[in-house]
Amino acid sequence: MKFKILLAGDGGQGVQTIAKIVSECFFVKNFEVSSIPNYGLEQRGGVSLSFIQVSDKKIFYPKFAKADFLLLMSDQARERTLEHVSDDTEIIDFKNYQEIILQNKISRSSLNIFFLGVVAKFLVEKSLIVKDDVFVIFEKKLASKKNWEENKQVFEVGFLI
Numbered sequence: 001m002k003f004k005i006l007l008a009g010d011g012g013q014g015v016q017t018i019a020k021i022v023s024e025c026f027f028v029k030n031f032e033v034s035s036i037p038n039y040g041l042e043q044r045g046g047v048s049l050s051f052i053q054v055s056d057k058k059i060f061y062p063k064f065a066k067a068d069f070l071l072l073m074s075d076q077a078r079e080r081t082l083e084h085v086s087d088d089t090e091i092i093d094f095k096n097y098q099e100i101i102l103q104n105k106i107s108r109s110s111l112n113i114f115f116l117g118v119v120a121k122f123l124v125e126k127s128l129i130v131k132d133d134v135f136v137i138f139e140k141k142l143a144s145k146k147n148w149e150e151n152k153q154v155f156e157v158g159f160l161i
Contacts, residue, residue: 001055001056001057002053002054002055002056002057002059003053003054003055003068003069003126003128004051004052004053004064004066004067004068004069005022005050005051005052005053005054005067005068005069005070005071006049006050006051006052006067006069006070006071006081006084007019007022007049007050007052007070007071007073007119008047008048008049008050008070008071008072008073008074008077008078008080008081009047009048009071009072009073009074009077009094009112010046010047010048010073010074010076010077011039011046011047011048012048013048013073013074013111013112014111014112014113015048015049015050015071015073015112016037016039016048016050017112017116017141017142018050018071018112018115018116018119019035019037019050019052020035020141021116021134021137021138021141022052022116022119022120022123022129022134023035023052024137025120025123025129025130025133025134025137026052026054026128026129028133028137029128029129029130029133031054031055031056031128032054032055032056032057032058032059033052033053033054033055033059034051034052034053034059034062035050035051035052035053035062036050036051036052036062036063037049037050038050038051047074047076047077047080048077049077049080049081051063051064054128064084065083065084066084066085066086066088066089067081067084067085067086067089068088068089068090069089069090069091069092069122070084070085070089070090070091070092071091071092071115071118071119072091072092072093072094072095073094073111073112073115074094078093090122092115092118092119092122094111094115097114097115097118097161100157100161101114104154104157106154106157107150109147110147110150110151110154113138113142113151113154113155113158114154114155114157114158115158116134116138116155116158117154117155117156117157117158117159117160118158118159118161119158120134120155120158120159121158121159121160121161131159135155138151138155
């Protein structure tokens with residue numbers, strides 16, 4: 001089994017935070033995992049990408065041409081990731097979640113946590129990770145933040161949709 005994930009958004013949106021938590025979840029399940037962040041000098045405002053590969057066998061080359069799964073958190077990221085999409089790529093696009101985000105009054109600063117929940121649900125349904133592992137790692141990394149209670153709720157909204 002080999003699964004290739006590409007997370008993409010604008011710098012400052014939390015793409016790398018999602019990548020770290022998801023990668024750690026694979027590691028906890030004893031998978032081989034590689035994660036390569038990719039962002040330009042502009043960091044905030046430019047496109048931020050994370051290439052994650054997970055496998056039950058050794059990973060010899062960490063980058064890949066086509067993703068099995070793609071998270072798009074911005075229009076700018078969509079343009080930057082076109083070359084990594086195939087007919088088989090499963091895509092979660094932020095545009096499809098705008099109504100849910102508005103209905104639940106999810107703040108911009110918590111969008112990455114909402115999408116962490118959405119991505120976690122997708123990966124749990126693929127039997128690649130376990131929700132409890134995601135939450136433990138998520139809590140360990142972010143529980144000390146001032147908006148921890150809000151983030152817990154936002155994660156659940158993302159996971160339950």
